Amino acid sequence: MGWEAFSEERVQLISQYIETRLDRFEQSISKQLHPMVEAMRYSIQGGGKRLRPMLLVTAAEYLGLPAERVLPAACAIEYIHTYSLIHDDLPALDDDDTRRGKPSNHKKFGEAVAILAGDALLTEAFSTMLDLKENEFSAEQVLNCVATLSCYSGVRGMVGGQFLDVTKGAELIDSLPELEFIHIHKTGALILASVLIPTCLVATDEETKINLRRYGKALGLAFQISDDILDSEANFRYSRGPRKKPKPNYTQLTAPGEIRDRLNGLIDDAISCIDEKKGQTLIDIAEFIRTRKS
Protein backbone atom coordinates (compact mmCIF):
# COMPACT_ATOMS: atom_id res chain seq x y z
CA MET A 1 0.00 0.00 0.00
CA GLY A 2 1.74 3.19 -1.16
CA TRP A 3 1.43 6.33 0.95
CA GLU A 4 0.32 8.50 -1.98
CA ALA A 5 -2.47 6.08 -2.93
CA PHE A 6 -4.68 7.13 -0.03
CA SER A 7 -3.07 10.19 1.49
CA GLU A 8 -2.51 12.61 -1.36
CA GLU A 9 -5.58 14.79 -1.02
CA ARG A 10 -5.41 15.05 2.77
CA VAL A 11 -1.65 15.67 2.82
CA GLN A 12 -2.06 18.46 0.29
CA LEU A 13 -4.80 20.03 2.41
CA ILE A 14 -2.56 19.86 5.49
CA SER A 15 0.55 21.19 3.78
CA GLN A 16 -1.38 24.04 2.23
CA TYR A 17 -2.84 25.00 5.60
CA ILE A 18 0.60 24.93 7.24
CA GLU A 19 2.01 27.06 4.44
CA THR A 20 -0.77 29.63 4.54
CA ARG A 21 -0.59 29.90 8.30
CA LEU A 22 3.17 30.52 8.19
CA ASP A 23 2.62 33.21 5.56
CA ARG A 24 0.03 34.91 7.75
CA PHE A 25 2.31 34.61 10.75
CA GLU A 26 5.19 36.17 8.85
CA GLN A 27 3.02 39.05 7.66
CA SER A 28 1.89 39.72 11.23
CA ILE A 29 5.38 40.24 12.64
CA SER A 30 8.12 42.80 12.17
CA LYS A 31 10.35 42.44 9.09
CA GLN A 32 13.39 42.05 11.30
CA LEU A 33 12.01 38.74 12.53
CA HIS A 34 11.32 37.25 9.10
CA PRO A 35 14.67 35.41 9.01
CA MET A 36 13.53 33.55 12.13
CA VAL A 37 10.40 32.42 10.27
CA GLU A 38 12.61 31.35 7.39
CA ALA A 39 14.50 28.97 9.68
CA MET A 40 11.20 27.54 10.97
CA ARG A 41 9.81 27.22 7.46
CA TYR A 42 12.93 25.45 6.20
CA SER A 43 12.31 22.48 8.46
CA ILE A 44 8.52 22.55 8.24
CA GLN A 45 8.82 22.31 4.47
CA GLY A 46 11.41 19.57 4.73
CA GLY A 47 9.30 17.14 2.76
CA GLY A 48 8.11 14.81 5.49
CA LYS A 49 5.15 12.49 5.06
CA ARG A 50 2.97 14.54 7.43
CA LEU A 51 2.17 11.23 9.12
CA ARG A 52 1.05 12.75 12.42
CA PRO A 53 -1.25 15.48 11.05
CA MET A 54 -2.53 12.97 8.51
CA LEU A 55 -3.41 10.60 11.36
CA LEU A 56 -5.06 13.41 13.27
CA VAL A 57 -7.21 14.45 10.33
CA THR A 58 -8.09 10.84 9.52
CA ALA A 59 -9.04 10.06 13.11
CA ALA A 60 -11.20 13.20 13.11
CA GLU A 61 -13.00 12.07 9.97
CA TYR A 62 -13.48 8.64 11.55
CA LEU A 63 -15.33 10.44 14.36
CA GLY A 64 -17.43 12.45 11.93
CA LEU A 65 -15.48 15.73 12.00
CA PRO A 66 -14.62 17.34 8.65
CA ALA A 67 -10.86 17.61 8.00
CA GLU A 68 -11.06 21.40 7.58
CA ARG A 69 -12.23 21.95 11.14
CA VAL A 70 -9.24 20.23 12.75
CA LEU A 71 -6.45 21.65 10.59
CA PRO A 72 -5.15 23.95 13.37
CA ALA A 73 -4.59 20.88 15.56
CA ALA A 74 -2.96 19.01 12.66
CA CYS A 75 -0.62 21.96 12.15
CA ALA A 76 0.19 22.11 15.87
CA ILE A 77 1.22 18.45 15.98
CA GLU A 78 3.44 18.89 12.91
CA TYR A 79 5.11 21.90 14.58
CA ILE A 80 5.90 19.76 17.61
CA HIS A 81 7.23 16.94 15.45
CA THR A 82 9.37 19.36 13.43
CA TYR A 83 10.85 21.09 16.47
CA SER A 84 11.77 17.68 17.88
CA LEU A 85 13.65 16.80 14.67
CA ILE A 86 15.55 20.11 14.71
CA HIS A 87 16.69 19.64 18.31
CA ASP A 88 17.33 15.92 17.79
CA ASP A 89 19.70 16.62 14.89
CA LEU A 90 21.88 18.99 16.96
CA PRO A 91 25.51 17.97 17.55
CA ALA A 92 24.86 17.46 21.27
CA LEU A 93 22.08 14.97 20.47
CA ASP A 94 22.12 12.82 17.32
CA ASP A 95 24.60 15.01 15.45
CA ASP A 96 22.94 14.51 12.07
CA ASP A 97 24.19 16.72 9.25
CA THR A 98 21.33 15.90 6.92
CA ARG A 99 17.59 15.44 7.23
CA ARG A 100 15.51 14.15 4.35
CA GLY A 101 18.32 14.72 1.88
CA LYS A 102 18.88 18.37 2.87
CA PRO A 103 21.31 19.92 5.35
CA SER A 104 19.80 19.74 8.82
CA ASN A 105 18.58 23.00 10.34
CA HIS A 106 21.77 23.74 12.31
CA LYS A 107 23.93 22.98 9.26
CA LYS A 108 21.93 25.52 7.30
CA PHE A 109 21.41 28.25 9.91
CA GLY A 110 23.91 27.51 12.67
CA GLU A 111 23.35 25.88 16.03
CA ALA A 112 22.07 28.95 17.87
CA VAL A 113 19.36 29.65 15.32
CA ALA A 114 18.41 25.96 15.16
CA ILE A 115 17.91 25.82 18.93
CA LEU A 116 15.75 28.96 18.76
CA ALA A 117 13.82 27.75 15.68
CA GLY A 118 12.94 24.62 17.65
CA ASP A 119 11.86 26.70 20.64
CA ALA A 120 9.82 28.93 18.33
CA LEU A 121 7.98 26.02 16.70
CA LEU A 122 7.29 24.41 20.06
CA THR A 123 5.84 27.66 21.42
CA GLU A 124 3.92 28.47 18.26
CA ALA A 125 2.33 25.00 18.29
CA PHE A 126 0.21 26.16 21.21
CA SER A 127 -0.86 29.37 19.46
CA THR A 128 -1.76 27.26 16.45
CA MET A 129 -3.86 24.91 18.53
CA LEU A 130 -5.86 27.87 19.84
CA ASP A 131 -6.96 28.66 16.27
CA LEU A 132 -9.42 25.77 16.75
CA LYS A 133 -11.60 28.33 18.51
CA GLU A 134 -12.35 29.90 15.15
CA ASN A 135 -13.80 26.56 13.98
CA GLU A 136 -16.71 26.48 16.40
CA PHE A 137 -15.26 24.33 19.11
CA SER A 138 -15.89 25.23 22.73
CA ALA A 139 -13.17 26.72 24.92
CA GLU A 140 -13.39 23.57 27.05
CA GLN A 141 -12.72 21.34 24.03
CA VAL A 142 -9.76 23.45 22.90
CA LEU A 143 -8.30 23.40 26.41
CA ASN A 144 -8.45 19.60 26.38
CA CYS A 145 -6.49 19.62 23.11
CA VAL A 146 -3.85 21.90 24.66
CA ALA A 147 -3.65 19.56 27.66
CA THR A 148 -3.24 16.49 25.44
CA LEU A 149 -0.57 18.13 23.29
CA SER A 150 1.40 19.33 26.28
CA CYS A 151 1.13 16.02 28.13
CA TYR A 152 2.22 13.76 25.27
CA SER A 153 4.96 16.00 23.94
CA GLY A 154 6.65 16.74 27.30
CA VAL A 155 8.45 14.65 29.90
CA ARG A 156 5.51 12.25 30.18
CA GLY A 157 5.85 11.61 26.46
CA MET A 158 8.21 12.61 23.69
CA VAL A 159 10.80 14.66 25.62
CA GLY A 160 10.96 11.93 28.27
CA GLY A 161 11.68 9.38 25.55
CA GLN A 162 14.36 11.60 24.03
CA PHE A 163 15.92 11.97 27.43
CA LEU A 164 16.17 8.19 27.92
CA ASP A 165 17.38 7.72 24.37
CA VAL A 166 20.17 10.22 24.95
CA THR A 167 21.19 9.26 28.48
CA LYS A 168 20.90 5.49 28.29
CA GLY A 169 22.88 4.99 25.10
CA ALA A 170 22.61 1.97 22.86
CA GLU A 171 25.03 -0.14 24.89
CA LEU A 172 23.02 0.10 28.11
CA ILE A 173 19.71 -1.20 26.80
CA ASP A 174 19.65 -4.94 27.09
CA SER A 175 16.01 -5.93 27.19
CA LEU A 176 13.09 -5.45 24.84
CA PRO A 177 10.73 -4.02 27.49
CA GLU A 178 13.34 -1.38 28.30
CA LEU A 179 13.75 -0.51 24.64
CA GLU A 180 10.00 -0.41 24.05
CA PHE A 181 9.55 1.89 27.05
CA ILE A 182 11.82 4.38 25.30
CA HIS A 183 10.16 3.89 21.90
CA ILE A 184 6.66 4.30 23.34
CA HIS A 185 7.68 7.65 24.80
CA LYS A 186 10.01 9.00 22.14
CA THR A 187 7.95 8.17 19.07
CA GLY A 188 4.75 6.56 20.24
CA ALA A 189 3.48 9.41 22.41
CA LEU A 190 3.07 11.98 19.65
CA ILE A 191 1.45 9.45 17.31
CA LEU A 192 -0.95 8.50 20.09
CA ALA A 193 -1.69 12.19 20.73
CA SER A 194 -2.54 12.59 17.04
CA VAL A 195 -5.43 10.14 17.30
CA LEU A 196 -6.48 11.26 20.79
CA ILE A 197 -6.81 14.98 20.06
CA PRO A 198 -9.88 14.49 17.83
CA THR A 199 -11.60 12.65 20.68
CA CYS A 200 -11.37 15.93 22.64
CA LEU A 201 -13.29 17.73 19.90
CA VAL A 202 -16.43 15.68 19.52
CA ALA A 203 -18.65 13.62 21.79
CA THR A 204 -17.23 10.09 21.46
CA ASP A 205 -18.53 6.93 23.11
CA GLU A 206 -16.20 5.24 25.57
CA GLU A 207 -15.65 2.12 23.46
CA THR A 208 -14.55 4.08 20.38
CA LYS A 209 -12.21 6.12 22.56
CA ILE A 210 -10.64 3.02 24.09
CA ASN A 211 -10.23 1.46 20.65
CA LEU A 212 -8.68 4.58 19.16
CA ARG A 213 -6.26 4.78 22.07
CA ARG A 214 -5.26 1.15 21.51
CA TYR A 215 -4.89 1.80 17.77
CA GLY A 216 -2.68 4.83 18.44
CA LYS A 217 -0.50 3.03 20.98
CA ALA A 218 0.06 0.02 18.74
CA LEU A 219 0.70 2.19 15.71
CA GLY A 220 3.17 4.43 17.56
CA LEU A 221 5.34 1.53 18.63
CA ALA A 222 4.97 -0.15 15.24
CA PHE A 223 6.18 3.02 13.54
CA GLN A 224 9.37 3.12 15.61
CA ILE A 225 9.98 -0.58 14.92
CA SER A 226 9.60 0.01 11.19
CA ASP A 227 12.02 2.94 11.61
CA ASP A 228 14.53 0.68 13.32
CA ILE A 229 14.25 -1.80 10.45
CA LEU A 230 14.83 0.99 7.93
CA ASP A 231 17.75 2.33 9.99
CA SER A 232 19.43 -1.07 10.02
CA GLU A 233 19.24 -1.08 6.24
CA ALA A 234 20.39 2.54 6.10
CA ASN A 235 23.58 2.05 4.15
CA PHE A 236 21.54 1.12 1.13
CA ARG A 237 19.31 4.14 1.20
CA TYR A 238 19.87 7.48 -0.42
CA SER A 239 18.05 9.62 2.11
CA ARG A 240 19.65 8.35 5.31
CA GLY A 241 23.28 7.91 6.04
CA PRO A 242 24.28 5.65 8.90
CA ARG A 243 23.88 7.55 12.15
CA LYS A 244 26.94 9.10 13.77
CA LYS A 245 25.70 8.16 17.22
CA PRO A 246 24.13 4.69 17.32
CA LYS A 247 20.80 4.63 19.12
CA PRO A 248 19.06 1.92 21.06
CA ASN A 249 17.58 -0.21 18.31
CA TYR A 250 15.38 -3.26 17.95
CA THR A 251 17.67 -4.89 15.44
CA GLN A 252 20.44 -5.14 18.06
CA LEU A 253 18.24 -7.11 20.39
CA THR A 254 16.23 -9.42 18.17
CA ALA A 255 16.57 -11.60 15.11
CA PRO A 256 15.17 -10.14 11.84
CA GLY A 257 12.27 -12.65 11.91
CA GLU A 258 11.29 -11.74 15.46
CA ILE A 259 11.24 -8.01 14.82
CA ARG A 260 9.00 -8.52 11.77
CA ASP A 261 6.66 -10.68 13.88
CA ARG A 262 6.45 -7.97 16.53
CA LEU A 263 5.70 -5.37 13.86
CA ASN A 264 3.00 -7.53 12.27
CA GLY A 265 1.43 -8.29 15.63
CA LEU A 266 1.15 -4.60 16.47
CA ILE A 267 -0.28 -3.67 13.07
CA ASP A 268 -2.84 -6.49 13.28
CA ASP A 269 -3.80 -5.31 16.75
CA ALA A 270 -4.15 -1.69 15.57
CA ILE A 271 -6.36 -2.71 12.65
CA SER A 272 -8.56 -4.86 14.86
CA CYS A 273 -9.55 -1.72 16.79
CA ILE A 274 -10.99 0.05 13.76
CA ASP A 275 -14.48 -0.27 12.31
CA GLU A 276 -13.60 -1.06 8.71
CA LYS A 277 -16.85 0.33 7.37
CA LYS A 278 -15.80 3.88 8.18
CA GLY A 279 -12.11 3.57 9.01
CA GLN A 280 -10.50 2.38 5.78
CA THR A 281 -7.90 5.14 5.77
CA LEU A 282 -6.85 4.43 9.37
CA ILE A 283 -6.39 0.81 8.23
CA ASP A 284 -4.45 1.95 5.15
CA ILE A 285 -2.10 3.99 7.35
CA ALA A 286 -1.45 0.92 9.50
CA GLU A 287 -0.78 -1.22 6.42
CA PHE A 288 1.55 1.44 5.08
CA ILE A 289 3.59 1.30 8.30
CA ARG A 290 3.76 -2.49 8.03
CA THR A 291 5.46 -2.34 4.65
CA ARG A 292 6.97 1.13 4.27
CA LYS A 293 10.28 1.56 2.49
CA SER A 294 10.98 5.16 3.53
Added chain:
Amino acid sequence: MGWEAFSEERVQLISQYIETRLDRFEQSISKQLHPMVEAMRYSIQGGGKRLRPMLLVTAAEYLGLPAERVLPAACAIEYIHTYSLIHDDLPALDDDDTRRGKPSNHKKFGEAVAILAGDALLTEAFSTMLDLKENEFSAEQVLNCVATLSCYSGVRGMVGGQFLDVTKGAELIDSLPELEFIHIHKTGALILASVLIPTCLVATDEETKINLRRYGKALGLAFQISDDILDSEANFRYSRGPRKKPKPNYTQLTAPGEIRDRLNGLIDDAISCIDEKKGQTLIDIAEFIRTRKS
Protein backbone atom coordinates in the same frame (compact mmCIF):
# COMPACT_ATOMS: atom_id res chain seq x y z
CA MET B 1 14.24 49.70 48.31
CA GLY B 2 15.45 46.13 48.96
CA TRP B 3 13.73 43.23 47.22
CA GLU B 4 13.18 41.29 50.44
CA ALA B 5 11.50 44.23 52.12
CA PHE B 6 8.27 43.85 50.17
CA SER B 7 8.53 40.56 48.33
CA GLU B 8 9.42 37.96 50.92
CA GLU B 9 6.00 36.57 51.69
CA ARG B 10 4.86 36.40 48.06
CA VAL B 11 8.15 34.95 46.80
CA GLN B 12 7.95 32.25 49.44
CA LEU B 13 4.39 31.42 48.41
CA ILE B 14 5.47 31.19 44.75
CA SER B 15 8.59 29.12 45.41
CA GLN B 16 6.66 26.73 47.60
CA TYR B 17 4.00 26.28 44.94
CA ILE B 18 6.64 25.62 42.26
CA GLU B 19 8.36 23.10 44.52
CA THR B 20 5.18 21.26 45.46
CA ARG B 21 4.07 21.10 41.85
CA LEU B 22 7.40 19.63 40.74
CA ASP B 23 7.14 17.04 43.53
CA ARG B 24 3.65 16.05 42.37
CA PHE B 25 4.83 15.95 38.77
CA GLU B 26 7.73 13.70 39.69
CA GLN B 27 5.48 11.36 41.63
CA SER B 28 3.12 11.10 38.66
CA ILE B 29 5.74 9.85 36.20
CA SER B 30 7.83 6.73 35.86
CA LYS B 31 10.97 6.42 38.04
CA GLN B 32 13.13 6.20 34.92
CA LEU B 33 12.20 9.78 34.09
CA HIS B 34 13.04 11.23 37.51
CA PRO B 35 16.56 12.27 36.43
CA MET B 36 14.92 14.46 33.78
CA VAL B 37 12.92 16.21 36.51
CA GLU B 38 16.14 16.62 38.48
CA ALA B 39 17.66 18.60 35.59
CA MET B 40 14.55 20.78 35.39
CA ARG B 41 14.50 21.28 39.16
CA TYR B 42 18.18 22.24 39.26
CA SER B 43 17.55 25.37 37.21
CA ILE B 44 14.13 26.14 38.66
CA GLN B 45 15.70 26.17 42.12
CA GLY B 46 18.61 28.25 40.91
CA GLY B 47 17.91 31.01 43.36
CA GLY B 48 16.42 33.65 41.09
CA LYS B 49 14.41 36.58 42.38
CA ARG B 50 11.17 35.19 40.93
CA LEU B 51 10.62 38.65 39.46
CA ARG B 52 8.15 37.56 36.75
CA PRO B 53 5.89 35.38 38.91
CA MET B 54 6.12 38.01 41.63
CA LEU B 55 4.93 40.63 39.13
CA LEU B 56 2.14 38.35 37.98
CA VAL B 57 0.89 37.72 41.50
CA THR B 58 1.17 41.40 42.41
CA ALA B 59 -0.70 42.53 39.29
CA ALA B 60 -3.39 39.95 40.12
CA GLU B 61 -3.75 41.35 43.64
CA TYR B 62 -3.92 44.85 42.18
CA LEU B 63 -6.94 43.64 40.18
CA GLY B 64 -8.55 42.07 43.23
CA LEU B 65 -7.54 38.45 42.67
CA PRO B 66 -6.02 36.55 45.59
CA ALA B 67 -2.43 35.40 45.00
CA GLU B 68 -3.35 31.75 45.61
CA ARG B 69 -5.71 31.61 42.65
CA VAL B 70 -3.10 32.67 40.09
CA LEU B 71 -0.16 30.56 41.28
CA PRO B 72 -0.39 28.13 38.31
CA ALA B 73 0.12 31.08 35.95
CA ALA B 74 2.97 32.41 38.08
CA CYS B 75 4.60 28.98 37.92
CA ALA B 76 4.11 28.80 34.13
CA ILE B 77 5.85 32.11 33.57
CA GLU B 78 8.79 31.06 35.76
CA TYR B 79 9.09 27.81 33.75
CA ILE B 80 9.32 29.83 30.54
CA HIS B 81 11.89 32.19 32.03
CA THR B 82 13.94 29.27 33.35
CA TYR B 83 13.91 27.36 30.06
CA SER B 84 15.10 30.51 28.28
CA LEU B 85 18.05 30.83 30.67
CA ILE B 86 19.03 27.17 30.15
CA HIS B 87 19.01 27.50 26.36
CA ASP B 88 20.61 30.95 26.51
CA ASP B 89 23.56 29.61 28.49
CA LEU B 90 24.35 26.89 25.91
CA PRO B 91 27.73 27.06 24.14
CA ALA B 92 26.02 27.85 20.82
CA LEU B 93 24.31 30.87 22.38
CA ASP B 94 25.88 32.83 25.25
CA ASP B 95 28.25 30.08 26.32
CA ASP B 96 27.93 30.80 30.02
CA ASP B 97 29.48 28.27 32.36
CA THR B 98 27.82 29.63 35.46
CA ARG B 99 24.41 30.96 36.38
CA ARG B 100 23.70 32.56 39.71
CA GLY B 101 26.97 31.28 41.15
CA LYS B 102 26.32 27.62 40.19
CA PRO B 103 27.39 25.65 37.10
CA SER B 104 24.91 26.32 34.31
CA ASN B 105 22.56 23.48 33.40
CA HIS B 106 24.67 22.12 30.54
CA LYS B 107 27.81 22.26 32.68
CA LYS B 108 26.05 20.16 35.30
CA PHE B 109 24.08 17.73 33.10
CA GLY B 110 25.66 17.97 29.65
CA GLU B 111 24.40 19.81 26.59
CA ALA B 112 21.95 17.18 25.40
CA VAL B 113 20.11 17.03 28.71
CA ALA B 114 20.15 20.83 29.03
CA ILE B 115 18.50 21.23 25.64
CA LEU B 116 15.86 18.67 26.62
CA ALA B 117 15.37 20.16 30.10
CA GLY B 118 14.63 23.48 28.40
CA ASP B 119 12.18 21.83 26.02
CA ALA B 120 10.56 20.04 28.95
CA LEU B 121 10.08 23.23 30.98
CA LEU B 122 8.71 25.08 27.97
CA THR B 123 6.20 22.32 27.27
CA GLU B 124 5.28 21.85 30.91
CA ALA B 125 4.61 25.58 31.27
CA PHE B 126 1.44 25.06 29.26
CA SER B 127 0.30 22.12 31.39
CA THR B 128 0.94 24.25 34.44
CA MET B 129 -1.11 27.11 33.07
CA LEU B 130 -4.07 24.74 32.61
CA ASP B 131 -4.10 24.09 36.35
CA LEU B 132 -5.83 27.48 36.59
CA LYS B 133 -9.00 25.56 35.74
CA GLU B 134 -8.96 24.09 39.23
CA ASN B 135 -9.13 27.62 40.67
CA GLU B 136 -12.57 28.47 39.33
CA PHE B 137 -11.64 30.33 36.20
CA SER B 138 -13.60 29.73 33.02
CA ALA B 139 -12.18 27.74 30.12
CA GLU B 140 -12.32 30.94 28.06
CA GLN B 141 -10.22 32.84 30.61
CA VAL B 142 -7.62 30.06 30.80
CA LEU B 143 -7.42 29.92 27.00
CA ASN B 144 -6.67 33.63 26.94
CA CYS B 145 -3.81 33.05 29.38
CA VAL B 146 -2.41 30.27 27.15
CA ALA B 147 -2.67 32.62 24.16
CA THR B 148 -0.87 35.42 26.00
CA LEU B 149 1.91 33.13 27.23
CA SER B 150 2.46 31.63 23.80
CA CYS B 151 2.38 34.98 22.01
CA TYR B 152 4.82 36.81 24.28
CA SER B 153 7.25 33.94 24.72
CA GLY B 154 7.54 32.98 21.02
CA VAL B 155 8.82 34.70 17.90
CA ARG B 156 6.59 37.71 18.50
CA GLY B 157 8.25 38.12 21.88
CA MET B 158 11.09 36.49 23.77
CA VAL B 159 12.36 33.99 21.18
CA GLY B 160 12.27 36.69 18.51
CA GLY B 161 14.40 38.91 20.74
CA GLN B 162 16.84 36.08 21.41
CA PHE B 163 17.10 35.49 17.69
CA LEU B 164 18.03 39.12 17.02
CA ASP B 165 20.40 39.17 19.96
CA VAL B 166 22.20 36.12 18.58
CA THR B 167 22.21 36.96 14.90
CA LYS B 168 22.87 40.69 15.01
CA GLY B 169 25.82 40.62 17.36
CA ALA B 170 27.00 43.53 19.44
CA GLU B 171 29.05 45.09 16.66
CA LEU B 172 26.10 45.44 14.28
CA ILE B 173 23.81 47.42 16.54
CA ASP B 174 24.50 51.10 16.17
CA SER B 175 21.35 52.88 17.21
CA LEU B 176 19.33 53.00 20.40
CA PRO B 177 15.97 52.25 18.73
CA GLU B 178 17.49 49.10 17.21
CA LEU B 179 18.88 48.02 20.56
CA GLU B 180 15.60 48.76 22.34
CA PHE B 181 13.68 46.74 19.75
CA ILE B 182 15.77 43.73 20.77
CA HIS B 183 15.46 44.45 24.49
CA ILE B 184 11.70 44.91 24.28
CA HIS B 185 11.37 41.48 22.71
CA LYS B 186 14.07 39.53 24.51
CA THR B 187 13.40 40.70 28.05
CA GLY B 188 10.43 43.03 27.92
CA ALA B 189 7.90 40.64 26.40
CA LEU B 190 7.84 38.13 29.24
CA ILE B 191 7.71 40.87 31.87
CA LEU B 192 4.82 42.45 30.00
CA ALA B 193 3.08 39.05 29.78
CA SER B 194 3.41 38.71 33.55
CA VAL B 195 1.26 41.77 34.16
CA LEU B 196 -1.12 41.07 31.25
CA ILE B 197 -2.03 37.49 32.21
CA PRO B 198 -4.00 38.58 35.30
CA THR B 199 -6.11 40.89 33.08
CA CYS B 200 -7.29 37.71 31.28
CA LEU B 201 -8.56 36.31 34.56
CA VAL B 202 -10.85 39.03 35.86
CA ALA B 203 -13.13 41.62 34.35
CA THR B 204 -10.93 44.71 34.08
CA ASP B 205 -11.93 48.15 32.81
CA GLU B 206 -10.19 49.34 29.65
CA GLU B 207 -8.30 52.17 31.37
CA THR B 208 -6.74 49.90 33.98
CA LYS B 209 -5.75 47.45 31.24
CA ILE B 210 -4.10 50.16 29.17
CA ASN B 211 -2.25 51.44 32.21
CA LEU B 212 -1.07 48.01 33.25
CA ARG B 213 0.16 47.37 29.72
CA ARG B 214 2.10 50.64 29.78
CA TYR B 215 3.50 49.78 33.21
CA GLY B 216 4.61 46.34 31.96
CA LYS B 217 6.21 47.70 28.79
CA ALA B 218 8.14 50.41 30.61
CA LEU B 219 9.20 48.03 33.35
CA GLY B 220 10.36 45.36 30.90
CA LEU B 221 12.66 47.71 29.05
CA ALA B 222 13.82 49.30 32.30
CA PHE B 223 14.75 45.89 33.64
CA GLN B 224 16.98 45.15 30.65
CA ILE B 225 18.62 48.56 30.95
CA SER B 226 19.33 47.92 34.62
CA ASP B 227 20.74 44.53 33.55
CA ASP B 228 23.02 46.22 31.04
CA ILE B 229 24.25 48.59 33.74
CA LEU B 230 24.96 45.64 36.05
CA ASP B 231 26.66 43.76 33.20
CA SER B 232 28.98 46.66 32.49
CA GLU B 233 30.02 46.58 36.15
CA ALA B 234 30.29 42.79 36.06
CA ASN B 235 33.97 42.48 36.87
CA PHE B 236 33.27 43.74 40.33
CA ARG B 237 30.50 41.27 41.11
CA TYR B 238 30.84 37.84 42.57
CA SER B 239 27.83 36.30 40.88
CA ARG B 240 28.53 37.28 37.30
CA GLY B 241 31.69 36.90 35.35
CA PRO B 242 32.23 38.98 32.23
CA ARG B 243 30.38 37.36 29.35
CA LYS B 244 32.31 35.23 26.89
CA LYS B 245 30.28 36.58 24.00
CA PRO B 246 29.58 40.30 24.29
CA LYS B 247 25.96 41.20 23.69
CA PRO B 248 24.37 44.32 22.31
CA ASN B 249 24.40 46.59 25.31
CA TYR B 250 23.19 50.06 26.26
CA THR B 251 26.46 51.00 27.80
CA GLN B 252 28.21 50.73 24.43
CA LEU B 253 25.87 53.25 22.87
CA THR B 254 25.30 55.85 25.55
CA ALA B 255 27.11 57.76 28.23
CA PRO B 256 26.55 56.56 31.82
CA GLY B 257 24.47 59.63 32.60
CA GLU B 258 22.19 59.15 29.60
CA ILE B 259 21.51 55.51 30.37
CA ARG B 260 20.59 56.41 33.96
CA ASP B 261 18.25 59.11 32.64
CA ARG B 262 16.55 56.63 30.32
CA LEU B 263 16.14 54.16 33.17
CA ASN B 264 14.69 56.82 35.48
CA GLY B 265 12.32 58.06 32.79
CA LEU B 266 10.93 54.56 32.23
CA ILE B 267 10.53 53.86 35.93
CA ASP B 268 8.75 57.19 36.46
CA ASP B 269 6.46 56.40 33.55
CA ALA B 270 5.69 52.91 34.91
CA ILE B 271 4.87 54.29 38.35
CA SER B 272 2.62 56.98 36.89
CA CYS B 273 0.36 54.23 35.53
CA ILE B 274 -0.38 52.72 38.93
CA ASP B 275 -3.02 53.77 41.41
CA GLU B 276 -0.89 54.19 44.51
CA LYS B 277 -3.75 53.54 46.87
CA LYS B 278 -3.86 49.87 45.91
CA GLY B 279 -0.68 49.34 43.91
CA GLN B 280 2.12 50.04 46.39
CA THR B 281 3.88 46.74 45.66
CA LEU B 282 3.83 47.35 41.89
CA ILE B 283 5.46 50.71 42.66
CA ASP B 284 7.96 49.05 45.00
CA ILE B 285 8.95 46.62 42.24
CA ALA B 286 9.55 49.51 39.86
CA GLU B 287 11.66 51.32 42.47
CA PHE B 288 13.62 48.14 43.07
CA ILE B 289 14.47 47.95 39.37
CA ARG B 290 15.60 51.57 39.41
CA THR B 291 18.21 50.92 42.07
CA ARG B 292 18.92 47.19 42.05
CA LYS B 293 22.43 45.93 42.69
CA SER B 294 21.91 42.30 41.60
